[in-house]
Amino acid sequence: MQLHKRDLVDAATAILDNYGIADLTMRRLARELNVSPGALYWHFANKQELLGAVADRILQPVADEPGDWRDRIVGVCTRLRDALLSHTDGAELVSASFAAGQSEAMTRIVAGLSSAAADAGVAAGHAELAARTVVYYVLGFTADEQSRLQWDAAGAELPDEQSALTDDAGERFGFGLDLLINGIGATETLSAAAAYSPRSRR
Amino acid sequence: MQLHKRDLVDAATAILDNYGIADLTMRRLARELNVSPGALYWHFANKQELLGAVADRILQPVADEPGDWRDRIVGVCTRLRDALLSHTDGAELVSASFAAGQSEAMTRIVAGLSSAAADAGVAAGHAELAARTVVYYVLGFTADEQSRLQWDAAGAELPDEQSALTDDAGERFGFGLDLLINGIGATETLSAAAAYSPRSRR
DNA sequence: ACCTGAACACCGTTCAAGT
DNA sequence: ACCTGAACACCGTTCAAGT
Numbered sequence A, B: 001m002q003l004h005k006r007d008l009v010d011a012a013t014a015i016l017d018n019y020g021i022a023d024l025t026m027r028r029l030a031r032e033l034n035v036s037p038g039a040l041y042w043h044f045a046n047k048q049e050l051l052g053a054v055a056d057r058i059l060q061p062v063a064d065e066p067g068d069w070r071d072r073i074v075g076v077c078t079r080l081r082d083a084l085l086s087h088t089d090g091a092e093l094v095s096a097s098f099a100a101g102q103s104e105a106m107t108r109i110v111a112g113l114s115s116a117a118a119d120a121g122v123a124a125g126h127a128e129l130a131a132r133t134v135v136y137y138v139l140g141f142t143a144d145e146q147s148r149l150q151w152d153a154a155g156a157e158l159p160d161e162q163s164a165l166t167d168d169a170g171e172r173f174g175f176g177l178d179l180l181i182n183g184i185g186a187t188e189t190l191s192a193a194a195a196y197s198p199r200s201r202r
Numbered sequence C, D: 001a002c003c004t005g006a007a008c009a010c011c012g013t014t015c016a017a018g019t
Helices: A005-019 A027-032 A038-041 A047-058 A069-085 A089-098 A106-120 A124-154 A161-185 B005-021 B026-034 B039-041 B047-058 B070-084 B092-100 B106-117 B124-154 B161-185 B185-194
Strands: none
Touching: A005 A027, A005 A038, A005 A047, A027 A038, A027 A047, A038 A047, A038 B026, A038 B185, A047 A106, A047 B106, A069 A106, A069 A124, A069 A161, A069 B005, A069 B124, A089 A106, A089 B039, A106 A124, A124 A161, A124 B092, A124 B124, A124 B161, A161 B047, A161 B124, A161 B161, B005 B026, B005 B039, B026 B039, B047 B092, B070 B106, B070 B124, B070 B161, B092 B106, B092 B124, B106 B185, B124 B161, B161 B185
16 A cells, blocks of 8 residues: 555654664665665655654644743643653654754744743844753753663663652753743843843734 | 874864764774774774764863853853864764763863852752753754854855854854853752642652 | 665674784 | 774665556
């Protein structure tokens, strides 16, 4: 039967979850789908584009949040971290796709965070940078956390430390996020030059 | 004549500067040194280790800074960005080595930033996280900046915009850094609000 | 329109054997 | 101690040719 983009992304996500990003190759994916490697290039121009589609699939559950700007940032970042942690090497894959500019979902997320930063009083010319700074943090923190988690899982089974470590990671994640939110909230003091009324809405 | 680690790192850095990270392969490096690929594995256990040594070479000029904690953070981050920008794909290579835990220089830099954060009043248990948050920002910002710079350089020559764009990048970099420094400076307020983390404990 | 077959131009790593 | 030669087990991408 016919191959569709969706099938490729489904199969690619399965390989990622079961074997990790190192085994997510075009040839391996083709083998899994019982097609020749060349067939994939009818549907995607190259591997980067395919990985971008996988990233977008992983990020599907990360939707815009309601509430004030603080709630929106915390909400999006929490969901983002959860989405990354629920796929093997998820943080690494999304980081790469984000850096390569191949994830529409990340563009959407940055836009959401930008509008939150704007609501916090960050000047229009700097709101996206504030948003990207938050994203760098979430991706960096989670990639680090995930590599440790996966390394531990591969080694000896820790009797009960695991849940303690997981809890700890959540608290640590929150601390860094609060640090960033405090920085964003202090922005009026920062760009004292462009002081204007704290209007919201987007 | 005999091959030494230094020779490998020198030649690898030259390939990086002249052709970029995609061309920095073990086979290409061996060819450039007129040895067989296997020879490199006498000196380095694997490619990651070699790349870590290149990262450390790039980061050599990033030394500890004097002054109060704010000056030290700004100083280290400025020198870090400069070091990354002065080698083709420098930010990408150092990011990868940092994530893989293969750069001693990055460990040193994080330690310096941690002590600055501690001086700012960040609790001992969170100082390193604050430091890593700063590093995620510098690496993310600079990788982004560098990929745009290199893309522009490959395309049409911009008559005079280049310097304007470069200046702009410096100002933008400073803004994000100030945001983080404000967040770190506001940490006393933060720890007080630590009751914020009523997670599902177990 | 969609896919195969086969090729092109590579990779990282290992390891017996040489000096 | 240090390196060669050759192999092992792969890659991403292209493209004429088939259906």
